[in-house]
Amino acid sequence: MPTIADVAASAGVGLGTVSRVLNGSPKVRAETRARVLDAIDTLGYRPNPLARGLSLGRCQTVGVVVPFFTHASAVERLRGVVAALDQSRYDLVLFNVESPVHREEHLGSLTRRDRADGLLIMSLPTPAEELERLAVSGVPIVLVDAEGVGVTAVVTDDVAGGRMATQHLVDLGHHAIAFLGDDPANSFGFTSSTQRELGYRAVLAEAGEEVRRDLVRHGPHEREVGAQVGAELFALDDPPTAVFASSDVQATGIIAAAAHAGLRVPEDISVIGFDDVEISGYIGLTTVRQPLFDSGFLGGQLLLDALAAPAPGRGDHPQVHPLELELVIRTTTAPPTSGRGSTRG
Amino acid sequence: MPTIADVAASAGVGLGTVSRVLNGSPKVRAETRARVLDAIDTLGYRPNPLARGLSLGRCQTVGVVVPFFTHASAVERLRGVVAALDQSRYDLVLFNVESPVHREEHLGSLTRRDRADGLLIMSLPTPAEELERLAVSGVPIVLVDAEGVGVTAVVTDDVAGGRMATQHLVDLGHHAIAFLGDDPANSFGFTSSTQRELGYRAVLAEAGEEVRRDLVRHGPHEREVGAQVGAELFALDDPPTAVFASSDVQATGIIAAAAHAGLRVPEDISVIGFDDVEISGYIGLTTVRQPLFDSGFLGGQLLLDALAAPAPGRGDHPQVHPLELELVIRTTTAPPTSGRGSTRG
DNA sequence: TTGAAAGCGTTACCAC
């Protein structure tokens, strides 16, 4: 495995000259450069990124901290990040987070420029103190689907999204509208779902509807949870005529439960989700579309920008980039049928 | 940012001793160790992986080369890898491959121990010559969903899978069975689909059925492709009564086309897919299940094993680990209805 | 058991 020294020897020049050629320094005579390039070629030399990193104090690596298993939508976001980084010279190191402990571990070890030059944190509410530590360490950081004081972030207005979904159901004439989302006290501290619930409650209040406690349910973003909650909901004396699930994955569970209970969607029960993941199109789920891929892509770009900026300017201008939400009406929502539905006043 | 020297100074010991403590060498007096550990703690010292890697000649990193965007199934496999690596001390670097050029690039630069200590290549048929280069470079390598001479691999018997699917349709009484899969001349050189097609042809031959050229179609693993091909198939004078799509994603397209053509599944047309990705369960698709997650997990473990093995033994015993396929019968296949179907003898 | 010193492959600073 040839080193820079071998190249230098072979080309009959000094170490420094090879390095200069490598890094495109203009202070090299054309003829010398050619000779060095030639030697590099014949020797099949390739710079050692580790050594380069050690010397430079950076490692050409971007760390992505992502709750990979927890959200189906994370994958789509990750795709965006990958696409954004693809043209850059940065490698992408994946840090999966399955538990809060996990997060602490990773964030702790990543507060160092030597594991990753920049950090992309997805969907994980990061304690202000952690953020502070990261900021101090000088590692540029971008949050995607999360917010933090003084940190550049790509966000979605989940309250607005929750409003959109609920308003759609209200507009269709529904009264007994159930909500299913993450537990506000979930161990990760995910807040998106809670925000959506806020939107739900706000719209209901505006419509003069009472928020029935038996219609508000919580659980992780899993299909099984949706199926379970759906079954409970449909077994109620006064069942809902519509369900707003704060994720498409949960929504599919609700739909499965409806089928199981012999209910037709949307005739007997309307279902709306959130995210617009790939499967939603397949099954015709009405939902609130989040630009998942774009969020990752934009996050990646922002991080690359921060990395490209001269160190002193870094982090001085944190920006929050809101992404547009869009109501996608497909075939799982419709006006309530008179035969069924709430009899509440 | 404290270095090992700071720790040494603070603990009043030499550099080497700190290093020994760090690496769990037994040749350190308990009292000394305690003092060092103490210093490490108060200083908040953390070893620099880059420096460590440079010195050691490795970087505690596993490279995963994966056609991320090309196959939905790749994500599931990736999940498995992440899970396998999670407990190890290796970081996972993701190399996306969107085009053959991409592949060359990555593989070229990864033939070096300094970017990744080990390599996991997914679903990408790697030219024997590349494999040779990698083998020579001493980087342990594991193939998942691909095969190569002399390389440890996790594989599925796609011919057998193709047989399973086709036999299921034949057993149901179908005669005009269409096939949709990757173009055998696809630019990546993916072969799984072609293997499945082999199984399809074999079963048809055994059943005494002619393989109708108009019923064998090719295209990328995209839903749109399935929809397009489905439309063409259903417009035939003598349309098929069943379709075997070599991926679930294509199968969903076929189903969409059926709905569009006013055909009921499975009454008018049976559809079987391949993979059993998450959505397949949701939509009740009959399919051949591949243990995607497991394949990634096993691949990760095998790579970790290889990495743990003493260098000389590496690669001496490449093994091929076949994974079990399973026919999952759900609701998209049924016997052909008499009213429709082929009239061929 | 411990300390000192020699690398690992680069980059960057300093003379020439």
Place this chain on the structure above:
DNA sequence: GTGGTAACGCTTTCAA
């Protein structure tokens, strides 16, 4: 322009 040389932070060998 170009060639030495000192870092970068760690592991490891060699003495002591």
